[in-house]
Amino acid sequence: MVAYTYFEDFVVGAAFETPAVTVTAADIIEFATKFDPQPMHTDPAAAESITGGLIASGWHTASLTMKLLITGRQYTPAPGTLGLGFDKLRWLKPVRPGDTLRLRLTVLATRESTSKPGWGIITNRFVTVNQHDEPVQEMESSAIVPKRVG
Amino acid sequence: MVAYTYFEDFVVGAAFETPAVTVTAADIIEFATKFDPQPMHTDPAAAESITGGLIASGWHTASLTMKLLITGRQYTPAPGTLGLGFDKLRWLKPVRPGDTLRLRLTVLATRESTSKPGWGIITNRFVTVNQHDEPVQEMESSAIVPKRVG
Numbered sequence: 087m088v089a090y091t092y093f094e095d096f097v098v099g100a101a102f103e104t105p106a107v108t109v110t111a112a113d114i115i116e117f118a119t120k121f122d123p124q125p126m127h128t129d130p131a132a133a134e135s136i137t138g139g140l141i142a143s144g145w146h147t148a149s150l151t152m153k154l155l156i157t158g159r160q161y162t163p164a165p166g167t168l169g170l171g172f173d174k175l176r177w178l179k180p181v182r183p184g185d186t187l188r189l190r191l192t193v194l195a196t197r198e199s200t201s202k203p204g205w206g207i208i209t210n211r212f213v214t215v216n217q218h219d220e221p222v223q224e225m226e227s228s229a230i231v232p233k234r235v236g
Numbered sequence: 237m238v239a240y241t242y243f244e245d246f247v248v249g250a251a252f253e254t255p256a257v258t259v260t261a262a263d264i265i266e267f268a269t270k271f272d273p274q275p276m277h278t279d280p281a282a283a284e285s286i287t288g289g290l291i292a293s294g295w296h297t298a299s300l301t302m303k304l305l306i307t308g309r310q311y312t313p314a315p316g317t318l319g320l321g322f323d324k325l326r327w328l329k330p331v332r333p334g335d336t337l338r339l340r341l342t343v344l345a346t347r348e349s350t351s352k353p354g355w356g357i358i359t360n361r362f363v364t365v366n367q368h369d370e371p372v373q374e375m376e377s378s379a380i381v382p383k384r385v386g
Contacts, residue, residue, distance in 0.1 A: 121299040123306055144319065145299045149271040152295050156273055169294065171326035177319070
């Protein structure tokens, strides 16, 4: 398995997919009660008429996507790696109880840092897919990553 | 207090600030253990040498920002309001235990929907600030919102 650690490991077009995580109704309600208390996320009965049943907060899906990245073994960031932010975050389909999510990461672009010698900027596309291989969320990240030394 | 509910309530340049939420070390560790298990977010001792102490996962800050929006009383979305996504998400400063966060929302742009009569698209700027009034996160949202009827 290729490890994505240093700048040189991120080659445009390279891609990997993580193992899966399953989302339960209890997970959806617990997250939303804390962070996104709206009835379609917290109240199964009310959600029936709003969204045809409980759906996960988009921020829950985003947080689970981070979990998939960090707990998957492909991505093992070098010390100092720093996420710069995310763009084009879109929620494409509802995530419902019992759904099983995986992250599919593709390297979109890389360039050497002009301000920080020995470092580079990478841009990755994150697509979170469900058990039917349907994208439920997409976004693009950029991060500054050290080059391999020696 | 102005309520932001229907399309007409979102006037370019209008702005509000929510009440605050305080983040504890326990909150930071609990969120990160579930969603972003990296030592600067989960292990106070290890975080000392990495980031000068524990810092919150960026996704924790984003989720707390949603909590501020939903639990603040200014934003009371009309039925059917649907978030389309977020752009330009940037984490600007670390969030540390004891920090107190507020959301400052400004309406950036509005337009009538061309495909859905009676609805409009709004773009808002979200800036999350700490107790020193320093921005810790910024992003832009877009949402489709119904017009007021009658």
